[in-house]
Amino acid sequence: MLEALGYAALAAKAPLIPHSFQRREPREHDVVIDIKYCGVCHSDIHQVRDEWGGSIFPMVPGHEVVGVVSRVGSQTAKYKIGDKVGVGCMVESCRTCASCKKGLEQFCSGGPSFTYNGLEQDKKTPTMGGYSDVITVDENYVLRIPENLPLDAAAPLLCAGITLYSPLAHWKAGPGKKVAIIGLGGLGHMGVKIAHAMGAEVTVLSHSLKKEADSKRLGADHFYATSDAETFKKLQGSFDLIINTVSMDIDWNAYLQLLTIDGSMVLLGVPEKQVPVGAFSLIGGRRSLSGSLIGGIHETQEMLDFCGKHSITSDIELIAIDKINEAYTRVVQSDVRYRFVIDMATLKTA
Numbered sequence: 001m002l003e004a005l006g007y008a009a010l011a012a013k014a015p016l017i018p019h020s021f022q023r024r025e026p027r028e029h030d031v032v033i034d035i036k037y038c039g040v041c042h043s044d045i046h047q048v049r050d051e052w053g054g055s056i057f058p059m060v061p062g063h064e065v066v067g068v069v070s071r072v073g074s075q076t077a078k079y080k081i082g083d084k085v086g087v088g089c090m091v092e093s094c095r096t097c098a099s100c101k102k103g104l105e106q107f108c109s110g111g112p113s114f115t116y117n118g119l120e121q122d123k124k125t126p127t128m129g130g131y132s133d134v135i136t137v138d139e140n141y142v143l144r145i146p147e148n149l150p151l152d153a154a155a156p157l158l159c160a161g162i163t164l165y166s167p168l169a170h171w172k173a174g175p176g177k178k179v180a181i182i183g184l185g186g187l188g189h190m191g192v193k194i195a196h197a198m199g200a201e202v203t204v205l206s207h208s209l210k211k212e213a214d215s216k217r218l219g220a221d222h223f224y225a226t227s228d229a230e231t232f233k234k235l236q237g238s239f240d241l242i243i244n245t246v247s248m249d250i251d252w253n254a255y256l257q258l259l260t261i262d263g264s265m266v267l268l269g270v271p272e273k274q275v276p277v278g279a280f281s282l283i284g285g286r287r288s289l290s291g292s293l294i295g296g297i298h299e300t301q302e303m304l305d306f307c308g309k310h311s312i313t314s315d316i317e318l319i320a321i322d323k324i325n326e327a328y329t330r331v332v333q334s335d336v337r338y339r340f341v342i343d344m345a346t347l348k349t350a
Contacts, residue, residue: 001025002032005347006132007321008058012050015325019058021128023136030136031079032071033087038130039064039156039314040340042186042247045328047117052270056117062130063089063115064158064341066151076139084145086304087130088158089114089294091137092121103296105141131321133347143301146308153313156186156339157304159294160314164191164243165303166295167266168198171241175199180235180242180258181220184211186331187245187268189315189338192218194303195243197310203239205231205255214337218315226250232257237285239263247271256281256289264288314339320346 001022008019026032044061046052065087069079079085092113093105100108113120116129128135145154164187173179179200181191188204195202196219203222204215212223224231235258242255247269256265256277263285277289295303307313315338319327327340 002134002136004128004132004134006060006128007324008060008128008131009048010058012055012057013048016048016061016131019060021058021060023128023134026071026073026076026136027138028073028075029139030073031069031076031085031139031142032134032136033065033067033085033142034070035065035067035130035133035135035344037066037152037155037318037344038062038342039159039316040324040327040331040342041156041159042331043159045331048328056126059117060128060131061116062132062342063087064155064160065115065130065135066145066155066158067135067344070134073139078139079142079144084147084151086143086145086154086158087115087135087137087141088143088162088300090297091115091127091141094121103298105296106294131324131342133344141297143297143304146304148311149308149313152318152341152343153316154304154307155341156190156314156316157307157312158300160187160190160339161194161307161312162295162300162303163187163268163292164245165194165306166299167243167268167290167292168195168200168241169299169302170292171264171266173198173200173241177201177240178203178238178260180205180239182206182226182242182244182250182255183246183269184215184338185245185334186314186336186339189214189218191243191245192220193312194306196220197306197312203235237261241266243268245269249273249275252289253278253281256287259285259287261285262287264290267291314341316341318343320349322346
């Protein structure tokens with residue numbers, strides 16, 4: 001077994017502390033990755049605090065993992081020592097169900113093995129995430145990081161990037177399409193960058209005007225404050241696609257009215273309470289309300305290659321691992337622009 005060091009929560013709502021644990025030795029098709037950076041996702045906080053239920057402790061969070069291959073299994077063909085690679089939200093799936101065969105491993109009918117707070121495909125071994133110094137992963141669930149992207153700022157692409165790229169690609173954002181992004185946070189700012197690079201006309205819908213300048217810098221064409229009731233009157237019937245990145249309770253019916261005929265609103269955030277949707281909000285314009293969850297391995301690599309081509313990375317604040325609990329508090333307070341990334345070299349001094 002490989003000795004690993006990371007930061008873990010030992011119980012729900014407990015602070016993260018240094019934690020030693022073991023990874024498996026590389027099997028035939030495994031790679032061992034020396035982790036250099038790991039992004040901090042809001043879902044890390046939800047799971048550490050058991051806000052979604054079913055959390056497994058001790059928990060080493062982290063599913064925006066980038067690093068360098070340090071060992072390979074005897075039959076590994078895709079990667080070699082020294083390659084710059086990443087690991088996203090999954091480390092395995094059944095590979096045999098209809099979803100897996102279509103490259104939609106995130107919807108694996110047997111349940112994908114999530115990078116942390118999950119179980120390996122043996123359904124017994126808990127997975128541990130990227131807030132650590134090393135990880136062992138099957139080569140088929142490892143992603144190649146484009147050489148022109150800095151590893152630290154590329155880390156959030158493994159979750160925030162694919163979470164936005166997948167619906168934008170699926171609903172065909174591009175030239176001639178008007179796309180609105182609700183919320184300009186860790187997810188939303190990636191949506192603006194990617195939609196802009198796809199050639200869409202991009203509008204940001206945010207509660208106030210305080211991020212308007214930032215949105216234009218990121219590539220938005222327009223910005224509107226949703227706290228202004230006139231916004232909803234002015235923009236009725238305007239958008240082909242609305243991506244909702246926020247988890248707060250908002251009136252979905254009001255936003256659905258901003259869609260064109262046959263327009264779609266796609267949900268990424270998960271509100272705490274059920275949100276009522278009126279039938280007339282949908283049937284009045286043959287509108288659709290949909291959801292999206294990360295992306296499969298092939299699509300995630302496609303996203304990384306797209307970001308490499310367009311030099312897209314996340315706007316980050318790099319932190320030492322011993323600042324992680326403070327970072328969690330700041331994420332909840334929306335006090336980061338726009339994604340925290342942990343420098344794993346600081347594990348040695350933590």
